[in-house]
Amino acid sequence: MNSPKKIPALGYALLGLLHGKPASGYDLRKIFSSTSMKSYSDSPGAIYPALGRLQKQGLIRGTIEEGAGMRRRQVFRVTAKGLAEIKKWIARPVTRDDMVRGPQEVILRFAFSEMVAGPAASVELLRSLEAALQLYVSSLNVELKAMPAMMPTSGRLAFECGVGGNQALLDWTRYALAAYEQKKGGRS
């Protein structure tokens, strides 16, 4: 029942998926291995212990289904406490560290944001991401210009890859914001 623990990325991925639809450990493994969420582990040694931890923290609750002509399976659902935890996760402002570690976790937060907390939360997250990216990209550009000219070509190109990747992400962020603006406009 201890809530104030740090939840790893896999835990949030599980919470988000379970919020969308209650599922068993096996269902979740199939999602990770068959869809484009393959960056998360689909191994039972990762998922079952993770589900156990989430349950111990009171964020999900599993109920064993054992109907006739059915295999025994335990279906997990997000509790009210779990939902609050996801919302807090989504509402976190995007930091520079988030950018350094790579955008995957922020994008995961965004992917769940609309279902969990509504379009306003999605837009909020995008704005925070845009701000963080602007600073990050410009600092990378400063670093790029300061790089010694005698550096090997591949080193410089690799750095440019990082700059370009973050710039592409920034472009996407603005594109996504525009999509929400349009959606809003279309409704009114």
Add this chain to the structure above:
Amino acid sequence: MNSPKKIPALGYALLGLLHGKPASGYDLRKIFSSTSMKSYSDSPGAIYPALGRLQKQGLIRGTIEEGAGMRRRQVFRVTAKGLAEIKKWIARPVTRDDMVRGPQEVILRFAFSEMVAGPAASVELLRSLEAALQLYVSSLNVELKAMPAMMPTSGRLAFECGVGGNQALLDWTRYALAAYEQKKGGRS
């Protein structure tokens, strides 16, 4: 001295840096914390054990420097065996799994490739990356078109982010290849 063990990404990052210039654990920590390689841990609890493992495998060798008026420090150098290991790592063909896990490790390989194995190896790696990315991007596009239309906006946008990021990476790969072509042409 056991060589046929799996080396984690941090180990290769250390090997590559040490190949460029012999350094102590503290030097390496500073590189990770001050330059744009912040995605790797700069904590002593990660780096010193990693250096110890590499040394036990015979890939690096540390010598204690203790001159007068100098603090004691252990400087590590890559051995011949270590160099062979980096080369093997760089020459690995790029797989689909490399793309799923994210391009960071492949880009790291590329960053070191020129210093360690020469421009021909860099070009070879880029070609392998280009081939892997073409397949990966087109399969993502197929998945995108097959996505149910009723999906929440943020889910679809997040997926598009992944597609766009990989497309940007593909563009960069071609740009890098062109840079090497030009370099070659400029010399002849």
Add this chain to the structure above:
DNA sequence: TATGACATGTAATCTGTTACATGATTAG
């Protein structure tokens, strides 16, 4: 002489990987 940066490490804990183990149900 005391403060802070240099330099190296260890210990506890957590998470993920790999591999193994178990049993139920369905298809051939």
Add this chain to the structure above:
DNA sequence: CTAATCATGTAACAGATTACATGTCATA
């Protein structure tokens, strides 16, 4: 009946994080 798939889990191990521990050297 037997093989494959469904569904769940455990055990041993490797690696990273966090926090702590130790001692040197320069400088104020």
